[in-house]
Amino acid sequence: MVLSSEQQLFSPAVPRLQSSTTTKMPISRASLNDIPLSYASCSIGCGPKDTLPRRLEAISAAGFTAIELSFPDILDYGLQLTGESISPVDYPKIISVAAEIRKLCDSHRLSVMMLQPFSNLEGWPKGSTDREEAFARATGWMEIMNVVGTDLLQVGATDTPEPAISCDREVIVADLRLLSDLLAKRKYRLAYENWCWSTHAATWKAVWEIVKAVDRPNCGLCLDTFQTAGSEWGDPTTTSGLIEDVSQSDLRKRFDASMQELATTVPAEKIYLLQISDAYKVSPPLENKTLNELRPRGRWSHDYRPMPYDGGYLPIEDVAKAVLKTGFRGWFSMEIFDSGPKGDGKKYDMGPFAKKAMDNMQQFLTNCATE
Template identity: 85%
Template sequence: MSISRASLQKIPLSYASCSIGCGPKDTLPRRLEAISAAGFTAIELSFPDILDHGLQITGQPISPIDYPKIIPIAEDIRKLCDSHGLSIMMLQPFSNLEGWVKGSMDREQAFARASGWMEIMNVVGTDLLQVGATDTPEPKISCERETIIADLRLLSELLAKRNYRLAYENWCWSTHAPSWKAVWEIVKAVDRPNCGLCLDTFQTAGSEWGDPTTKSGLIEDVPQAELRKRFDASMDELATTVPAEKIYLLQISDAYKVSPPLEDKTIDGLRPRGRWSHDYRPMPYDGGYLPIEDVARAVLKTGFRGWFSMEIFDSGPKGDGKKYEMVSFAKQAMDSMQRFLASCATD
């Protein structure tokens, strides 16, 4: 399928609220102002941003499960977004839902948390919940396919009662579903009309092309020519097998090649690709090296023309922090997004 420039001009553009700002003075109201001024029309609302905003306006930390206190804060954020002409496209990132032992306290708490987040979705006016493929290691969770499917099917059914949708995302360090194909196979098996995909240029290329623990920054267990062949085949498969209507959004970011490479071990509960994701993700054309345009073209070849959302975690090439002025940074992100879209056209 060709990708026309005209069709790309219709794509709505969002920005993840958690992926801008480099210090405590960059409060959520200031971030929303910068995002709006740059021309984005929506945000992905990050749950930690709700808690941080609550601390800012009340002077007191708020427990992540104290929903009677969280709800008024979420209402205030919706009003702030309205004042800047921003909709709230999605609430994120819900993690570690699936795979807990049935009847366990962990599973009960996961679904209780889902109920609380649905109340937040109601007050902020979004119908979309992002769920990341769990990164809790075995044996704490089961990677048994039927357990994973049953949990996501139950969540889909709970969301459907409110006409909400579930956007399931592959995190490239996930315990059981690090690739786009792994989450797509699960979504197909869940088989619910409100369960689809949150795809991500970094997560896809970061699981099938890049590796932050190698000097080359690439997966090195196969020759590079074979790696390219496999990656191209994977993108062709994505383009030809995933229905456009089962893709709910595409998140956009690149990655720095880490030098020296990250240690190949878990640190502070995060695997190497998890640490890579948290700190080494610039916007397109700002120092990254992953084949992110290839990922976006594959998604667009399905016919998808929904949300493109900038989600970057840029702590600089060394991961030790990056200082910038938010208004100019957000405008740079919009310029980057427009360049990225133009580069994806094939006409």
Template identity: 70%
Template sequence: MKSISRQSLQKIPLAYASCSIGCGPNDTLARRLEAISKAGFTSIELSFPDIVEFGSQVLGFSVQPDNYSVLQGVARDIRRLCDENALTVMMLQPFSNFEGWPQGSAEREEAFARAKGWIEIMKVVGTDLLQVGATDTPEEKIFTSRDTIVSDLRELGGMLAKHNFRLAYENWCWSTHAPGWKEVWEIVRDVDLPNVGLCLDTFQSCGSEWGDPTTSSGLIETESHDQLQSNWHASLEHLAATVPGDKIYLLQISDAYKVSPPLEDKVIDGLRPRGRWSHDFRPMPYDGGYLPIEDFARAVLQTGFRGWFSVEIFDGGPEGKGRTYELNEFAKKAMVNTKKLLDNCATDGQ
């Protein structure tokens, strides 16, 4: 395996997802961006729901998520806020449930209309990167054949290429067709466009291949613990040896709480258990989680990747019911802990 020098990690750029900080109504977007900047982060993942919410607050009426003419004006205001805080917008997220809809369906038309609208927002905020999450639409409603998924993403990649934009495809551990890094990599490989790559995530991959919120151990229990560990390390070795570093556009950083009592193994409010786990039980590294996130981050770095590390956490506390904290201290702790993660990934011992 490739060595990871501590020196090579010192220039990795650090970003923070705008949606993953703040715990109350007074934690406005302006205050969140200020805290992110003061902590030393240089860029954000801009959450589309944050644009909609910010627009509704400043305009005094409920802005609809498909009112792109209004949202472009809102996005200009957000870009000014970013400029004031010396932040760039690294990526717009989370574009979801795009691929697999039947030809001619209203859902497919909506998905492509949404893509056109989001592209206009990307122009305004100054980012060239769109995150696309592997769909969690139920299998009976979409086509999950590899050819269909690849064709849809290739078409979206072509739309983005016209503007010199890129697509970062992410596995969601509760996705209908691509819960693991290997599935999204094989799709990106088959799409075979220079502007289509990967958004990898410590939680999503550890949570699909190693952890399970529905078991008392917090681990996948369909096989022995020794076999689970063997499979996990084999997967990481395969990632490091297979995925070109330049096809990874960013690595999102978070951990997970072991849920006690375990989550019910059923769909609730449209979300599978791992989806609920993702939404409410994701702390920053070294803050109460238990997933082998260092293992995964190290494997990603062994591909040669030295791009964005981006903090994306949804910390509702160990019970997933929410927690309170002070914005500036929380952001500073996220910076310290992310740097600790990088330091612990080095293999040269220096």
């Protein structure tokens, strides 16, 4: 894989309709052979016996070469090692645990591609305790990044509701610019992601406009097939599983136009990774209200996200094709939260499950090729 100068600087059922998206760049299958493949550590396992060491073993055996390391996994492994819960702000202990995780990864020939998920950074009032705590947390997470050997921090577009946070674009941009500058001192990067239930940036275009405004060489995008299709195509609160403010034909046209815009306006070097997952069509639909502090799309994201070709219905290939048409050939990372079609749990053996995830990822790449 050839890296850009920027990457070198900062690297360490609803039927699926065919897209009419036009091509900025053809996608040959051969060009996808060297795409590096990662797996989010938090998105495999279905019980307390599926510990982090066993998860890493399954991920490595399936052929993935890196993980997205989840912060809650660090805390959980700390409990396993010490028998005591670790405070999420006790960074000396957390860093000690992270060092042990680095050793585990090394033993399984896995690198840590990214630390995630950093949430609710931007938009807090200046001088507020919440803002101070958010940036203190960022400083602590940078120490973890140093120990585990990653240069990439995922930041999800905040889902704290107004008026607790401001959605003023200048405030959002200023906060992310400050974080980018702090990360740049260590030659670290910020991967900004649209969460489809975000308060202020639920779509790929919303986060891209923010990243452009931040205007820092180490601030780019974490794109996600679920988050993109889940914000612009699907809706877990409708019987059809689709957004219903327009007809299905108009929805298709609108979605195709969005993917065309992504393919032709986002530079490949500003995309740091693409996360891969699908979604179940929820039946009966989720109630259209906030429960346990989660909006419907947030609940959908947490429990109803299978791997490709395992029961989902979103046009995830269209999202990946749009990303690949930019020329991007960086990380594809499996991030699935599969609690079954009813969201009430799913039992499986991690070894075969991880192998199936790799097989389906390869099929996904094949299906995304256009020549």
